[in-house]
Amino acid sequence: MTDTYKRAVFVAPEQIRFDDVPIPEPGLHQALVKVQACALCTWEQRTYSGEEKFYPLAGGHEVSGVLVKLGERVYTDAKVGDRVMAATLNRCGYCESCRRGMDNICDNARKPLRDDIPDVPGPGGLAEYVLLDDYQLYRASNDVSFEEICLSEPLACVIRSVRKSGVQRADNAVVVGAGIMGMLHVTLLKQMGVRVIVSEIDGTRAAFAKKYGADDVINPTDAPFADQVMQLTNGRGADVVYCAVSVAAAVEQAVEAVAKGGRVHVYARIHPKGSKISIDPNPFHNKEIVLTGTVSQTKEDVLEAVRMISGRLVDLKPFISLTLPFTRLEEALQRAMQPDTYRVIVTM
Numbered sequence: 001m002t003d004t005y006k007r008a009v010f011v012a013p014e015q016i017r018f019d020d021v022p023i024p025e026p027g028l029h030q031a032l033v034k035v036q037a038c039a040l041c042t043w044e045q046r047t048y049s050g051e052e053k054f055y056p057l058a059g060g061h062e063v064s065g066v067l068v069k070l071g072e073r074v075y076t077d078a079k080v081g082d083r084v085m086a087a088t089l090n091r092c093g094y095c096e097s098c099r100r101g102m103d104n105i106c107d108n109a110r111k112p113l114r115d116d117i118p119d120v121p122g123p124g125g126l127a128e129y130v131l132l133d134d135y136q137l138y139r140a141s142n143d144v145s146f147e148e149i150c151l152s153e154p155l156a157c158v159i160r161s162v163r164k165s166g167v168q169r170a171d172n173a174v175v176v177g178a179g180i181m182g183m184l185h186v187t188l189l190k191q192m193g194v195r196v197i198v199s200e201i202d203g204t205r206a207a208f209a210k211k212y213g214a215d216d217v218i219n220p221t222d223a224p225f226a227d228q229v230m231q232l233t234n235g236r237g238a239d240v241v242y243c244a245v246s247v248a249a250a251v252e253q254a255v256e257a258v259a260k261g262g263r264v265h266v267y268a269r270i271h272p273k274g275s276k277i278s279i280d281p282n283p284f285h286n287k288e289i290v291l292t293g294t295v296s297q298t299k300e301d302v303l304e305a306v307r308m309i310s311g312r313l314v315d316l317k318p319f320i321s322l323t324l325p326f327t328r329l330e331e332a333l334q335r336a337m338q339p340d341t342y343r344v345i346v347t348m
């Protein structure tokens with residue numbers, strides 16, 4: 001008799017099925033991880049609410065656990081029993097994007113890449129076990145909590161964002177939106193010696209941003225966004241504006257608020273799909289501004305995030321709002337969608 005484990009599958013809006021599936025045996029280049037914690041990102045939240053309708057989906061991509069079994073040809077310094085971060089997103093390693101240093105947008109990320117094609121597509125971290133290919137395994141510190149280790153994934157996304165934005169020490173940066181992703185930007189930017197202005201409508205989140213590092217907090221409904229940014233930067237504008245909200249109008253406003261040579265960085269996916277913006281093209285010429293963005297993270301970013309968390313170089317505990325057992329996944333998803341939570345994590 002093979003042992004089985006529990007796995008959550010999103011099957012329809014607000015409908016989750018719990019499957020019992022056989023615990024897999026890792027192949028030569030694979031590792032088996034016993035999941036301990038999985039954080040609920042917007043992907044899982046939108047799939048649960050029905051805003052994103054890709055079903056069935058074995059969700060869960062912010063995952064930490066214990067390494068339980070290694071294939072013979074996995075060359076890692078992680079030993080059985082060690083705490084690891086499981087980077088469940090696929091990167092083929094050989095497509096043109098991967099070979100050009102952009103494995104975060106691997107051309108084959110959504111295709112089945114393994115011989116043991118799972119019966120349900122998806123990263124599959126909302127489960128008691130997860131099977132990884134060797135490159136998806138990252139050894140973490142055994143002294144750091146699983147809840148913190150699983151936040152390596154969102155932290156890695158923000159590491160990429162901050163790196164690619166080209167922000168420099170003593171720059172004026174604006175972070176639009178003080179949700180968890182906005183707050184991870186604030187945290188990293190403050191570490192780098194950047195002056196950070198946060199733009200947030202919600203009073204509770206604004207206060208939270210102020211408490212956890214923002215130098216100034218503005219409310220874009222009080223006065224025009226660009227006017228407020230200009231006032232706080234001696235009329236110069238922001239060197240970088242990070243749009244960490246899904247609202248298209250935020251990008252338009254950001255273009256009006258950047259300094260000469262500044263960058264507008266679209267971090268969050270804009271909703272609904274197909275949204276358009278209308279901007280004056282002249283500042284791209286007159287002020288040499290740049291409109292750019294990032295998505296997800298490369299494997300280098302993941303390594304940096306795991307090292308930061310393992311070395312306690314960053315404290316993400318304030319952003320963990322709630323931890324619930326895996327059996328209460330639906331309740332956890334409902335709480336995660338409330339505006340008063342940052343990250344909600346389920347533990348196995």
Ligand SMILES: [Zn+2]
Nearest residue numbers: 041062153154
């Ligand atoms: Zn995520």
Ligand SMILES: [Zn+2]
Nearest residue numbers: 092095098106
């Ligand atoms: Zn690829």
